[in-house]
Amino acid sequence: MPTRHVSHPPDVLDAVIIGAGVVGAACAYYAGRGGLAVAVVDRGPVAGGTTGAGEGNLLVSDKGAGPELDLALLSTRLWRELTDVLPPEAEYEPKGGLVVATDETARTALRAFAAGQRAAGVEAHEVPADRLRDLEPHLAPGLAGGFHYPQDAQVQPARAAAHLLRASRAALRLGEEVTAVLTDARGAVRGVRTPRGDLHAPVVVNATGTWAGQVAALAGTRLPVRPRRGFVLVTEPLPPGLVRHKVYAADYVADVASDSAALQSSAVVESTPAGPVLIGATRERVGFDRTLSTEALRRLATAATALFPALAGVRALRTYCGFRPYLPDHLPAIGPDPRVPGLYHACGHEGAGIGLAPATGLLVAAALRGDRPPVDLRPFDPGRFDAQEGADR
Structure with a gap:
């Protein structure tokens, strides 16, 4: 099913999300549901990266007790709720x-x-x-x-991403590679640059999966994905x-x-x-x-x-x-980057990104709105690797 492609985003954006995989789509969906105006930019098509190569696993069975399992349990509930949004061709199966x-x-x-x-x-x-x-x-x-x-389930990930993007009503810019993250004199994010022009927003969400380290570098910071x-x-x-x-x-x-x-x-x-x-x-x-x-x-x-x-x-x-x-500690990076005001991350889920996408999107949307997150964000702090490197030196 083709996904709505809006060439021109609204005049005022609350956030630009980089990445049209299932995590970026979930971020757009929950941000839009929360009343935020967002644009999603990707250098390729919807689900053209890791999402399109995934099996669609929505698992709790492979996760030991801890922060990732908490995230998975939240996502399990959210995927069930999303069955009211996703059509049958998304192939959600609560097969166990x-x-x-x-x-x-x-x-x-x-x-x-x-x-x-x-x-x-x-x-x-x-x-x-x-x-x-x-x-x-x-x-x-x-x-x-x-x-x-x-509680284990399965979904067709590319179709799920496409339908979440459609339901999000986000402005979608496909085939546009982000070449720079725009910042002001204080180093705070002000949008992104693509070959087709600049998109201005006070927040940029890095949902680029395996390539998230490269996007972090564009913003002048580091994420060891x-x-x-x-x-x-x-x-x-x-x-x-x-x-x-x-x-x-x-x-x-x-x-x-x-x-x-x-x-x-x-x-x-x-x-x-x-x-x-x-x-x-x-x-x-x-x-x-x-x-x-x-x-x-x-x-x-x-x-x-x-x-x-x-x-x-x-x-x-x-x-x-x-x-x-x-990522070295097997936990994703979710939430604001403490080193770059206005930069948020939603990446590093390894093989669990499809399963954890709804919880990640909900957490990012809550952080953007200043709401209290449903699970503790501290284990997923994008700046935690700086502290680990400092301890190692």
């Missing part, structure tokens, strides 16, 4: 997740992990080995058990019911939290309403290198068929890669 353990050691670790999550408000139900196939009839035999997470590459395999359309939930092996949780730059892989398998099954997930820090990795694809196929033997005879129609916006 199933995390499986291959042995007793993994099962014990999952049990401890789930206990902490439950204390934070997550629904997590242990599934003994002999009941796994009640949830997923095509799972491999011999698994040690798992946990069912009914780095790309973390991941591949996804897409199968031919398959009959409904082959995979019923988002299913992944317990080692996926460890991979998400890892700081390793090397190639990591774990089985993540989920169906889509259109029929194809999506198979992930790999992680590696190789810069913005898009070179096809046959080793990564081999690992994905091997891990997926180990979980679902029926996939062994299925054709993979295509593969794609994307770049997760990685």
Whole structure:
């Protein structure tokens, strides 16, 4: 569905949002709902970056108790509310997740992990080995058990971003790269510059995902966002019911939290309403290198068929890669930058940006309006890395 493209923004803007992915779209949606006039600028199309390469995971199951889980629980509620805004083609599916353990050691670790999550408000139900196939009839035999997470869901991220932007009524400037962040003599933000002219506003929101460090540099500050590459395999359309939930092996949780730059892989398998099954997930820090990795694809196929033997005879129609916006402490940067008045960040969500987008947008909109945020913003302070660097020196 085409998204409304407004060539000329209102005469008076409250904010310019850089980035037309799902996080930028959520920021625009909640800002607009709060009565703010915003423009969204992107050098490419809607969802042309990380959002367009995402699987659409809306997860609480992979997050331990702490600030990110608090954000995920808020987003879970907000995604459900957004079903009144999003049309069916956004493919919101409250399918739930199933995390499986291959042995007793993994099962014990999952049990401890789930206990902490439950204390934070997550629904997590242990599934003994002999009941796994009640949830997923095509799972491999011999698994040690798992946990069912009914709050996990899935969405088609590019369509969700497009519809949020349309509902936001923001002025949309696509195909315009921001070449400068405008500031006044005191260093406060006053808008952005693109090849088509300047957009003036007292606030600029950096929602550029993996490229957020580059935008921060344009504003004269630093944010250590780095790309973390991941591949996804897409199968031919398959009959409904082959995979019923988002299913992944317990080692996926460890991979998400890892700081390793090397190639990591774990089985993540989920169906889509259109029929194809999506198979992930790999992680590696190789810069913005898009070179096809046959080793990564081999690992994905091997891990997926180990979980679902029926996939062994299925054709993979295509593969794609994307770049997760990685920050060193695995928490996003959300809210005002203490070093540059008027600069806000909404980035660095790594592989959880689609799931965390509504909460991020709501928090940014609250900060813009001076309202009290629904969760504590301090863990997501964009200036926290300066303090860490100072402690290291």
